[in-house]
Amino acid sequence: MFKILKYSFFDLIRSRWSYVYLLFYLLLGCVLLFLNNDLSKAVITLMNVIIILIPLIGTIFGVMYYYNSKEFTELLLAQPIKRSSIFIGQYLGVALSLSMSLIIGLGIPFILYGLFQSNEIWDFVLLLVTGTFLTLIFTAIAFNIALYNENKIKGFSYSILFWLFMAVIYDGLFLMSLIAFQSYPLDSFSIGATLFNPIDLSRILIILKLDISALLGYTGAVFQKFFGTSFGLLVSIAALSLWVIVPLLNMYRKCRKKDF
Amino acid sequence: MCLLKNFLIGSMLFCGLQITAQTIEVCNGCPVSSLKAAIKMAQAGDTILVKRGTYKEYNIVVDKPLTIKGENFPVIDGEDQGEIIRIVSDHVTIDGLFIVNVGTSYTSDHAAIRVVRSEHFLIQHVVLEKLFFGIYIEKSNHGKIYHNTIIGDAQDEYNSGNGIQLWYSKHVVVEKNNVQKVRDGIYLEFSDNITINENTSTNNLRYGLHFMFSNDDLYTNNTFENNGAGVAVMFSKRIKMLNNTFKKNWGTAAFGLLLKEINDAEIKGNVFEENTVAINIEGSNRVVYSGNDFISNGYAIKVLGACYTNTFEKNNFLYNSFDVSYHSKINDTIFQHNYWSSYTGYDLDKDGVGDVPYRPVKLFSYIVNKTPETIILMRSLFIDIIDFSEKVSPVFTPDNLLDMTPHIKRYK
Numbered sequence: 001m002f003k004i005l006k007y008s009f010f011d012l013i014r015s016r017w018s019y020v021y022l023l024f025y026l027l028l029g030c031v032l033l034f035l036n037n038d039l040s041k042a043v044i045t046l047m048n049v050i051i052i053l054i055p056l057i058g059t060i061f062g063v064m065y066y067y068n069s070k071e072f073t074e075l076l077l078a079q080p081i082k083r084s085s086i087f088i089g090q091y092l093g094v095a096l097s098l099s100m101s102l103i104i105g106l107g108i109p110f111i112l113y114g115l116f117q118s119n120e121i122w123d124f125v126l127l128l129v130t131g132t133f134l135t136l137i138f139t140a141i142a143f144n145i146a147l148y149n150e151n152k153i154k155g156f157s158y159s160i161l162f163w164l165f166m167a168v169i170y171d172g173l174f175l176m177s178l179i180a181f182q183s184y185p186l187d188s189f190s191i192g193a194t195l196f197n198p199i200d201l202s203r204i205l206i207i208l209k210l211d212i213s214a215l216l217g218y219t220g221a222v223f224q225k226f227f228g229t230s231f232g233l234l235v236s237i238a239a240l241s242l243w244v245i246v247p248l249l250n251m252y253r254k255c256r257k258k259d260f
Numbered sequence: 261m262c263l264l265k266n267f268l269i270g271s272m273l274f275c276g277l278q279i280t281a282q283t284i285e286v287c288n289g290c291p292v293s294s295l296k297a298a299i300k301m302a303q304a305g306d307t308i309l310v311k312r313g314t315y316k317e318y319n320i321v322v323d324k325p326l327t328i329k330g331e332n333f334p335v336i337d338g339e340d341q342g343e344i345i346r347i348v349s350d351h352v353t354i355d356g357l358f359i360v361n362v363g364t365s366y367t368s369d370h371a372a373i374r375v376v377r378s379e380h381f382l383i384q385h386v387v388l389e390k391l392f393f394g395i396y397i398e399k400s401n402h403g404k405i406y407h408n409t410i411i412g413d414a415q416d417e418y419n420s421g422n423g424i425q426l427w428y429s430k431h432v433v434v435e436k437n438n439v440q441k442v443r444d445g446i447y448l449e450f451s452d453n454i455t456i457n458e459n460t461s462t463n464n465l466r467y468g469l470h471f472m473f474s475n476d477d478l479y480t481n482n483t484f485e486n487n488g489a490g491v492a493v494m495f496s497k498r499i500k501m502l503n504n505t506f507k508k509n510w511g512t513a514a515f516g517l518l519l520k521e522i523n524d525a526e527i528k529g530n531v532f533e534e535n536t537v538a539i540n541i542e543g544s545n546r547v548v549y550s551g552n553d554f555i556s557n558g559y560a561i562k563v564l565g566a567c568y569t570n571t572f573e574k575n576n577f578l579y580n581s582f583d584v585s586y587h588s589k590i591n592d593t594i595f596q597h598n599y600w601s602s603y604t605g606y607d608l609d610k611d612g613v614g615d616v617p618y619r620p621v622k623l624f625s626y627i628v629n630k631t632p633e634t635i636i637l638m639r640s641l642f643i644d645i646i647d648f649s650e651k652v653s654p655v656f657t658p659d660n661l662l663d664m665t666p667h668i669k670r671y672k
Contacts, residue, residue: 133303179631203640
């Protein structure tokens with residue numbers, strides 16, 4: 001597994017796209033800090049970018065990599081290697097190289113700007129942790145979708161749809177159900193509903209660190225009581241981990257049975 | 261002849277006063293070792309000089325015009341028995357005392373210093389700790405409360421008192437006081453023509469400053485920080501609030517400034533920073549808000565209803581989660597010449613005024629008003645999309661609530 005991981009990882013590292021991705025974050029970080037001159041503002045803007053862009057890049061990259069390296073995968077399958085280690089190795093290769101681009105790309109400008117001397121360091125670390133989680137989650141789901149669909153076009157469109165659903169449509173449904181049932185107590189429902197969407201969950205985690213003043217109004221206090229405590233943080237991290245583990249297990253199951 | 265006689269008697273009386281005005285020293289080892297005894301001995305116009313030490317006294321009644329001056333902050337310890345000093349005479353000055361342990365009572369408002377039906381009082385450089393009520397002015401006019409420090413230890417609203425309370429008092433100046441950790445920092449009820457200037461009121465349980473039924477008052481250059489519910493101004497007319505700072509009043513029910521039934525007020529040059537709601541307005545008419553800075557608040561302005569002819573002009577709205585939230589009809593309220601940090605329009609003719617009107621009410625703030633739980637969707641992409649579509653063609657938000665002349669640059 002590690003050989004394959006290493007192979008995929010270095011293959012990706014050498015490819016143009018991870019450089020572009022890395023450069024994009026480097027540029028974004030530099031420009032934000034240059035324009036804002038304020039670490040906390042930069043973190044807010046980055047959050048907006050990260051919770052939308054990382055899932056999108058994760059899904060597209062994952063699907064693309066799977067389909068592109070399909071012939072090589074078939075070649076590997078002819079060798080005496082466990083199937084699960086081939087796929088999971090490839091997955092980890094993609095996910096880790098994407099996460100590395102994110103961490104290095106954003107880390108360098110912020111460290112140069114003096115992150116370690118500021119109070120924002122924990123917000124920034126949280127941002128990177130959620131970003132990494134989102135990469136892991138959406139790449140895993142992309143691999144799942146690709147495993148289920150031989151047809152490239154179908155695979156691509158399903159994964160884009162999945163991203164669209166999580167990033168936009170889910171919130172729309174969520175909002176509609178909140179308005180429809182507004183005469184009922186909705187606190188635990190809304191906390192539950194956010195746990196079911198990794199994008200929402202990451203957004204809430206970061207928002208509670210930043211936009212506290214608005215959220216702390218009456219209802220905000222309920223959410224703050226849950227997500228703001230270490231218990232809430234643990235639950236959130238656990239939910240995010242589940243979002244990684246479940247698709248991975250499914251991938252493991254599916255790739256063993258799949259007919260090539 | 262008669263006139264001359266009167267004059268002579270008058271001048272003799274005056275001289276007599278001058279001659280007999282003397283200083284009585286009070287200290288632990290002196291012939292006079294208690295404040296009560298000193299007041300009993302003193303003639304009108306005398307000065308009582310209290311030396312450093314601890315005096316365990318309460319229910320001290322000052323019934324003649326005296327100056328009570330503390331040297332190096334002598335401690336008057338009430339031992340939680342009740343009221344400590346009560347002033348019932350005109351022209352009394354209290355200066356430089358350290359008063360502790362006012363008794364808590366559920367039936368009467370024990371105060372460290374209470375002024376009752378007296379004029380021209382002056383209370384200055386006094387330090388109060390472990391108190392119930394601090395300085396309580398009752399039906400007394402033309403006085404000054406200057407440079408006092410009041411530090412309470414209030415835990416619950418029901419068994420704590422106010423720092424400085426004015427009740428049916430007129431023409432009083434409250435200046436440079438520092439009030440902390442009491443129920444209401446400064447409380448005014450039925451008190452007109454009061455000047456509240458350069459005070460600091462922080463960490464109070466309820467309001468930093470609380471107005472009820474008090475007209476023609478002025479408060480300037482005060483700082484209100486981290487109070488349970490900010491500053492409340494209720495049922496008052498012609499109040500001027502200038503250059504104050506309202507900061508970090510956040511929590512489940514916190515406001516920077518709460519206005520209820522306020523008419524003809526002026527709110528100018530204030531700074532509102534990091535409050536849950538910077539100004540919460542209800543039933544207020546003909547109020548002018550100008551030159552204020554609203555920085556990083558949850559809501560900058562929240563209007564609940566029954567508000568007519570209010571003017572919001574030349575304010576800076578910077579990075580608030582919601583700039584304006586409106587629960588009622590717009591009712592000839594005007595927004596003009598404000599700077600909005602989230603304004604996205606352009607200024608082609610370079611006259612400093614944006615060419616596209618700005619809509620301060622977002623659809624999302626409308627939704628949050630209806631269903632508060634939806635706040636959990638803040639900053640989500642979906643919300644940005646519906647906000648944008650609402651901005652392009654307003655359906656739910658009041659379409660006549662706009663700033664026709666948004667300023668392009670921030671006011672300095």
